[in-house]
Amino acid sequence: MKAKDIMYTNVVTVKQTATLRELNEIFQRHKVTAIPVVDDGDRVVGMVTEGDLIRAILPSYVELHENSLYLHNFEYLEERVHHVENMQVKEIMTPSVISVTEDTPILKVGSVFLLKRIECIPVMRGDKLVGIISRSDIYRAIFGEIEEELKRAMPREYRILVSLAHPASLKTLMTLATAIAEAKRGEVFALHVARRLEPESSLLVEAATYHSYKAPVHALPRMERHVGEAIVSAAAERKAHLLMLGWREEAPFKKKAGVGKVLSYVIEHSPCDLAVVRDRGLEKIERILVPTAGGPNAALAAKIALALAEAHQGTVTMLHVRRPGGDRKAGEQ
Structure with missing residues (x-):
């Protein structure tokens, strides 16, 4: 994962000639703690933080020591605020900008935060500002990536076998199967039974596109003359909790004769829960x-x-x- 994968692209900036009053308004309006400072050509010339603004307004330790009236009379502080609010941002900003590029790995970005103790890092494409990254962005990215790896490594608790026979019903079956698998922390086995040898099943190739770490999809090609037996056997071998297959017959679902030989066999011999899906197009x-x-x-x-x-x-x-x-x-x- 790189900087471009986690950066915030709608970057708030402030002109170096803006006043501290205007800077404060930007901080309050956008709820940010650090802002890149740009010149009239929108080139980044510095960074300014809420801390810089506070230090400009509040008296320093030396001033407090020399004039203790600051501690007891806020009129002195109000006078100071009025005095500095018209100062320009360039007077308090940090002119040396630490930046990264879009292709900088996030671990290296994290190291920059630790070493430099800064709040935000601009992301540059040459001289152009294209994004910004905060410390919280780094935390979420690193721990989110670790969490995803742990989820991938953990054993799946629920197995769904989907029997695919027709391209028209694949989308509906795979959408339903992966949704159930995701909710139940499961995985999907996409089965295609061919009566003769095929170099590669286009159905299984398309089914693989539904794979995600939340709902892994495994291709399961079979060659068998008796399709019903192959489906039941695969469900038993994979210890499936749910078997899903489509039903495309137009006859009313009243008796076994109306659902076809394969489906009739599976209904009678299924080793697990069975879901029969009549596909009418699922958007x-x-x-x-x-x-x-x-x-x-x-x-x-x-x-x-x-x-x-x-x-x-x-x-x-x-x-x-x-x-x-x-x-x-x-x-x-």
């Missing part, structure tokens, strides 16, 4: 409706819905329909 996940009768699969449906909602900042509505006079408590449960 956004904003609102999720979960109809439930309180059966044995209700808890799994709710967990999947909540995982999807968490990953996409969506909402979940649980729907239970009861007949007049039916058990209301059962529905609420």
Whole structure:
């Protein structure tokens, strides 16, 4: 990671001819503690901090020692503020600017902060100011990078096997699978079963583009004449917690004959929880409706819905329909 990856590009600057009153207004308005000072050509000529401003306004230790009235009468201090507020920034700035380039590694940037004890570092591209980095930016970058490495190294607690058969349904299946994996600290195994030898599966190549450290994706090519058996076998071998596959039939989902031989076999023999996705094109996940009768699969449906909602900042509505006079408590449960 380099300086350009963490720098703040909307840099607040101040002219060297600005007054200290104007400088104070900039500090207050932008909530910053250090500002690059530029000349009329917008070239960086110095740095000024809140500390510089405070030192210019408040009396020094020697002045306090020689005139103790500062300690008891704030009128003296008010007079001093009025005296210095029209001073120019160039009179109090630090003229020697310590800077880095966009390609400076963040560990080297961090070392500069430690050695020079400064608050901010301008990022330069030649003579042009392109960004600024604060100490807090460095802390977040370094500890964030360590946290990501730890997350990558930690074992995954949930495994999802996604069976891919058609390019049209890949986006929906992979979007759902990676969202669930991210919410449950899991990983995704993208399976493609081919009945004949293929040099490389385009489905698995595309599935790999959904990989991230939050939801790792592993390609799993198989060659098998009986697709249903291959899917069930792969789920068992990988000790999958959830098996996902698409359903593209147009016939109503009423009996096994209507869902195809492969899906029928998987439904009957799946070694883990099963999610069958009928793909109608998934662009956004904003609102999720979960109809439930309180059966044995209700808890799994709710967990999947909540995982999807968490990953996409969506909402979940649980729907239970009861007949007049039916058990209301059962529905609420």
